[in-house]
Amino acid sequence: MKGINTTILILLAGLLTGILCESYLPISHKALLIFLSGILVLYTTVHFILKLRRGQHPITGILAFLLFMFLGVTVTQFNDPLKKTNHYTQVTSANSSQHLILTIVEELKPGFYDAKYIARLNQTDSIFTTGLVLLNITKDSTVQRSKLKVDDRIYVNQKLEKLTPARNPYQFDYAAYLNGKNIYAQITTSSKDLVNLKKQVKTLKGYAAKSRSHLQQKINSYSFNKDSRAVLNALLLGQRQELSSDLQESYSNVGVIHILAVSGLHVGILMLLVQFLLKPLGNFKTSRILRCILVIAIIWAFALFTGSSPSVLRAATMFSFIQLGLLLGQRQASLNAIIISAFLLILINPGLIYEVGFQLSYAAVFFIIWLYPKFEMLWEPKNKILKYYWQLIVVSIAAQIGVLPLSLYYFHQFPGLFLVANMIILPVLGILLIFGIVILILAGLNMLPAHVASAYDFLLTLLNTVIRYLAQFDSFLITNIYFSITLVFIGYAIIFSFGNLINKISYTRICIFLITLIALPTGILVLRKQQSNSSLYVLHQYNTSLLAKQDSSKKLIFYLPENKNISKSIVRNFKENQFINSIQNKPLKNFYLANTKKILRIDSLGVYDIPGLKPDYIILSQSPRINLDRLIHQFPEVKIIADGSNYKSYVMRWEATCRKKKIPFHNTYEMGFYKIE
Incomplete structure (x- = not known):
């Protein structure tokens, strides 16, 4: 290149x-x-x-x-906040309530029972601290209180709680996700226990949030459909809190969820629009400099206004460097802009490289720039309409190829209708954005005619209807795809070797491409071999016992009470992350064998005195009334596991006994599942 x-x-x-x-x-x-x-x-x-x-x-x-x-x-x-001496994890205790002063940083999508915010912990008792926490405010219909805003300072007397880890294998680990955002604790409280402090320091992010809130209030005064208003907020204001789960799932299943997250696509369209409007300035050196400054200023104002999300900040940085590269007349300005923007963003925040959005956005843009010219030259239609749609197809395919290995690894599904959906959505997305910006400006100035708002509402309703219609063809959505990190590297090796082969066909490049193709089935065979050992999982299921055993024949057996059902998400997670040939359900047993490990399950009957049995692990379930001191005396080398079917008071007592006797103890309530190999 x-x-x-x-x-x-x-x-x-x-x-x-x-x-x-x-x-x-x-x-x-x-x-x-x-x-x-x-x-x-x-x-x-x-x-x-x-x-x-x-x-x-x-x-x-x-x-x-x-x-x-x-x-x-x-x-x-x-950049690691845990290594700062004034971080709250270094100076606070998680076991007692404390006087806490916090500043609201971001509003999150509310849960069913609570409102959620990211807050900065400024003070603990009399100690000045730093660090982000998750703030959960339980909903109370008897208390009428305005919701918190960015930059609000509040006081609460509460304790810092640990984040709950993933309780079952391959489940989305929300605690790990929050850790990646430098959030290591949470606070749960109610509206009546909060005290708003008057002394506040306003930030640019706070002013932007206030402006968004003002515009949302203006929009709410018009008769927008609920889903249309949610899409408008997501598309133009970067706020996805109002999106319903089924609508979000429909956009995801047809492969166009990216249009609901303000990102490079939106910033790119805005940049092209501003360039078009500034075209009358001419092509003089002074005009080019002025145009470059104005475009960059508008891009960053848009990024701040839409919430300064990581995706839009990345896009703003990247397109700013593209503008500078074009101004300086550099060749390959786009690719150099990607590299430089990635370098600067990672230098400022090294944790970005672990964020899924960062990886997907840069992969998509890189492969569009790299593969688009190679694919476009395969056909050059004379008709302008055909040429336009051919370019859309090429861009969609290049982006999908670029993110395919990562998408399969993180989401384990492939939207077969992505090309059809993008051909329908992308041509009108620019119109929706431009029309939407005009709607927001007129609404902010109290000059928005009702019939204009109704016309935009009709367009958004039509968009949602088309998306929901396409999402009905679920046979085109391929799910439960197993794809490991090893296959990600092999996948990108195939893509790069194929791209080089298209660029120039030679014997060496053909051999490299064939080698990468052979590496794919070879890698799958090696991974299947690695998963040949028998494993037993003690899963966490509230108020019941649930075990899963995977044997060398790739058979997955769930052991559970006869009147209970397994969560579909648990089954799906196993399918997506393990090679599974078949799945069976069987009644719970009291003895299991995983390779050479002997596992004894003690249920409510409390039977464990079995002649000749020396278990390596003991699973306590259904709150058995046993003398744990006597059990430990009989099996001093055992490891004890308490599942989700036990009373919490029992579990706390068992844990204290094991700690006193220095016996390993695992509580699935707090520590999640346990795997025995």
């Missing part, structure tokens, strides 16, 4: 390597800064000597890579 800045590629590779390796390098801040300074001095010296001799040497590239690798380790450590 000619025109790519190889220097920034080397620096980005070094930065990524350092971020990924940071957890394996237990180096103190002081030692890290010494290493970084030493490599910087060495690199500067070597570079200066080579410049005097007008020579080049690979050592400079190696030193630059090492320099930015240690820079990656450094920024990762310094």
Whole structure:
């Protein structure tokens, strides 16, 4: 790929390597800064000597890579909030109520029983602290209180609670997701226990949230359909709280969920629109500079106004560099813009590389820019309408290819109707955005005619109707696809080798492409072999016992009471993450064998004195009334597991006994499932 800045590629590779390796390098801040300074001095010296001799040497590239690798380790450590001495995890206790002062940072989609916010913890008792927490405010119909806004400062006397981990295998781990956003605790309270503090500091994000709220109130005064209003808020204001679950699922199943998240697509359309409006400025040097400044300013104002989500900030950064590249007349400005924007964003926030949205957005844009020219040249229709739709098809296919391995890994499904849906939606999306921006401006100025609002409501209702209609063809939605991280790397190897083969057919490139194709079934066979060991899962199911056993023949057996049913999500998660040939349900037993491990299950009957039996694990279920001291005395080497069918008071007593006797104890209420191999 000619025109790519190889220097920034080397620096980005070094930065990524350092971020990924940071957890394996237990180096103190002081030692890290010494290493970084030493490599910087060495690199500067070597570079200066080579410049005097007008020579080049690979050592400079190696030193630059090492320099930015240690820079990656450094920024990762310094961005880790848990390593700050004033972080609330370092100075607070999770066992008692405390006087807490918080600032609202973001409003989340409410749950069925509570409103949810992300808040910054400013003070604990008399100690000034930092760090983000999840704030849950239980809904109470008897208390009428206005909802909290961004930048609101509140006081509450509550305790910090641990985040609940995933309780069953392959379940979405909300606690891990929040940890990725630097949230490590939650507070649950009610509206009547909150005290709003008058002294507040307004931020740009707060002013933007206030403006969005004002516009939402204006829009609510018109007779928009509920789903239309929800799509309008998502499409133009970046607020998805009002989207119903079934509508969101319909957009996801047909492969166009991305239009409901303000991202690169929306910013790109806005950029093209502004460029078109500023075209009368001409093509003089001063005009180009002015146009570039105006476009970048409008892009960032839009990013701030729509909530400053990570996706829109990434897009704003990327398109800003594209504008600068075009202004400077650089070749491959788009690809260089992607690389530079990714470099800067990761340098500011190293944790971005673990975010699904970051990975998907950059993969989509990169492969559109890389594959689009290769696919477009395969056919050049003369008709303008055919050419337009051909370009849409090519863009959709290039983006889908780019995100396919990651999508299969994270979501385990493939929307077969993505091409049809994109051909219908993308041509009108620009119209919906432009029309919507006009609607918001007129509503904000109290100049929006009712018939204009009704026309936009009709368009959004028609859009939702089409999406729901396409979502009915569920036979085109391929689900429960097993795809591991190993297959992700193999998948991208196939895509890159195929792209190079299209660019230039040669014997070497054909061989590389065939090798990557062969690697796919080989990798699947190796993964199947790795999953051949027998495993027993003690799952967490509220008020009942549930076990799952996977044997070497890839048969999955669920053990549960005869009058109970298994959650469909549990079955689906196993199918998506394991090679499963068949699934069976069987009644619970009191003895299990997983490889050489012996597992005894003690139920409400409390029977465990079986001659000759020396279990490795004991599962306590259905709140058996046993003398745990006597049980431990009889089996001193055993590990004890308490499932979700037990009374919590029993579990707490058992845990205290095991802690006193130094016996390993696992509580599925707090620690989730347990896997025995």
